[in-house]
Amino acid sequence: MTLWKRLSLTVLIAALSVGCTASTKEYSGEVFAMDTLIFLAAWGEGGKEAVAEGEQYLYFIEDKFSTTRSFSELSQLNQGAGEWQPISPELADVLRVALGLSEKTKGAFDPTIYPILTTWGFTKDEFYVPTQEEINHLLSYTGAFRIVMDASGENVYIPEGFQLDFGGIAKGYAGDQLSQSMRESGVKSGLLTLGGNVVTIGQKVDGSLWNIGIQNPAGGGALASVSIQDKAVVTSGGYQRYFARDDQIYGHIIDPATGYPAKSGLASVTIIADSAILGDVLSTALFVMGLEDATAYWQEHQDFEAVFITEEGDVYVTHGIEPWFKLATGYTEGVLEVIRP
Amino acid sequence: MKQQTPKGLIALVMLLLAGSVAGMLWMSRPTEPKQMAVLSVDGTVLQEIDLGAVTQGYTFLVEEVPGETNLVEVKPGAIGVVEANCPDALCVGQGFSQGTGKPIVCLPHRMVIDFRENEGTLDGYTG
Numbered sequence: 001m002t003l004w005k006r007l008s009l010t011v012l013i014a015a016l017s018v019g020c021t022a023s024t025k026e027y028s029g030e031v032f033a034m035d036t037l038i039f040l041a042a043w044g045e046g047g048k049e050a051v052a053e054g055e056q057y058l059y060f061i062e063d064k065f066s067t068t069r070s071f072s073e074l075s076q077l078n079q080g081a082g083e084w085q086p087i088s089p090e091l092a093d094v095l096r097v098a099l100g101l102s103e104k105t106k107g108a109f110d111p112t113i114y115p116i117l118t119t120w121g122f123t124k125d126e127f128y129v130p131t132q133e134e135i136n137h138l139l140s141y142t143g144a145f146r147i148v149m150d151a152s153g154e155n156v157y158i159p160e161g162f163q164l165d166f167g168g169i170a171k172g173y174a175g176d177q178l179s180q181s182m183r184e185s186g187v188k189s190g191l192l193t194l195g196g197n198v199v200t201i202g203q204k205v206d207g208s209l210w211n212i213g214i215q216n217p218a219g220g221g222a223l224a225s226v227s228i229q230d231k232a233v234v235t236s237g238g239y240q241r242y243f244a245r246d247d248q249i250y251g252h253i254i255d256p257a258t259g260y261p262a263k264s265g266l267a268s269v270t271i272i273a274d275s276a277i278l279g280d281v282l283s284t285a286l287f288v289m290g291l292e293d294a295t296a297y298w299q300e301h302q303d304f305e306a307v308f309i310t311e312e313g314d315v316y317v318t319h320g321i322e323p324w325f326k327l328a329t330g331y332t333e334g335v336l337e338v339i340r341p
Numbered sequence: 342m343k344q345q346t347p348k349g350l351i352a353l354v355m356l357l358l359a360g361s362v363a364g365m366l367w368m369s370r371p372t373e374p375k376q377m378a379v380l381s382v383d384g385t386v387l388q389e390i391d392l393g394a395v396t397q398g399y400t401f402l403v404e405e406v407p408g409e410t411n412l413v414e415v416k417p418g419a420i421g422v423v424e425a426n427c428p429d430a431l432c433v434g435q436g437f438s439q440g441t442g443k444p445i446v447c448l449p450h451r452m453v454i455d456f457r458e459n460e461g462t463l464d465g466y467t468g
Contacts, residue, residue, distance in 0.1 A: 030384050030453070037446045037453060125429040191465055198465040213442065215468020221441035225463060235467040241431075270467060 024205040027051045033058040034171055036195035043205045046186030054178045064090055065170040082160035092153045094166055094173050101281045102144035109285035110256035112142045114165035122252045127243040135259035172280025175199040175232060196235045199276050203229045217267035217309055223331055226272060227324045234279030236287045237268030255288050264290030267311045272321055273304035295339050376440030377457040378420045392418050392440040409450045420454060442466060
């Protein structure tokens with residue numbers, strides 16, 4: 001090859017490189033919705049429109065699923081408890097998954113514990129420790145198995161006194177819907193953060209995996225990270241919202257079986273799954289179960305991976321995520337164990 | 342007849358290539374990690390603070406919307422909200438952050454203190 005040809009090739013490669021980087025522009029948005037701060041980011045073609053549509057979609061979903069807005073579809077549904085009522089396709093989608101996973105987790109996830117959550121004060125940050133009598137009374141108004149959807153999925157019956165709450169599932173649903181919509185818009189690389197729910201689309205624009213940090217429940221930044229692509233990562237932990245009363249700490253994750261804040265020995269549960277809705281629900285359910293039952297659940301199903309952090313700071317990771325899991329440098333507060341099938 | 346390459350042009354191209362390589366090396370040189378805290382209200386960035394460069398602590402009041410206040414304290418290597426007149430004061434409860442991890446958020450006032458790490462590099466954060 002002559003020198004001229006070599007030079008021409010070099011210039012051509014350089015020109016092509018410039019052409020490639022032109023499609024890697026980042027488009028991002030920030031939305032206050034669903035009682036949290038939501039970040040959307042998309043790179044490349046279709047990104048701008050996808051982010052703008054995503055922002056509008058989040059307001060749409062909030063108007064449907066909010067329990068604090070009296071005009072939302074879910075609030076209206078709760079106000080009409082005791083009668084059969086029609087529901088939108090979106091609400092039907094979420095309710096179907098919520099009821100299915102409630103059964104699958106043997107009630108560790110329950111979308112009907114809202115009356116108990118409200119009494120404890122977690123919905124308005126006006127905290128109160130109910131008596132055992134009050135808890136027993138409230139428990140008689142919970143139980144996802146009492147919610148009935150008709151065969152068409154277009155109508156639902158909520159018993160009188162019951163209230164549905166999608167706080168442990170709606171962000172996951174929104175994450176899945178947003179990521180699907182962004183893919184359909186042509187986005188090949190994207191990152192969504194909905195509170196503790198992180199959803200990734202494809203790989204990063206440089207072709208590497210997304211590196212997602214997992215909060216140390218004891219504070220001070222990330223305890224570990226996982227490298228992923230096309231996955232959702234969702235964390236639930238008692239430390240996220242709690243109050244202290246008479247030397248006791250009361251976390252916001254309620255054990256549906258007892259009506260009290262779950263004390264399972266776990267400080268947080270992180271789920272890595274193909275879908276954010278599964279991650280959202282299971283992070284709560286497995287937190288309630290505790291390490292032993294959660295391990296058994298993973299061994300039985302294995303359609304997700306998990307990272308469990310105990311109150312002592314020990315870290316347990318399921319077999320499938322181990323190669324992609326990395327403890328933060330200098331973390332010495334606990335041991336690291338791998339859970340095998 | 343064999344085509345001759347002008348020597349001056351070759352020298353110029355070689356010089357440009359050498360310059361590019363030097364530029365790339367300069368861009369990829371190891372730098373001191375920064376702990377950038379970015380404070381915004383309703384999406385508008387108000388301040389960017391390199392927490393690693395702070396030598397003496399100070400406080401400042403954020404009041405973009407009249408009557409909605411958050412008192413922010415900056416210390417060497419850390420930042421937090423120490424007072425707020427929002428209904429839940431969850432932003433105060435989040436304590437001080439060392440410039441890593443999840444953002445400090447005051448939902449009622451739409452105030453966010455987010456962090457940019459230029460080393461180490463987490464793309465997202467769950468927890």
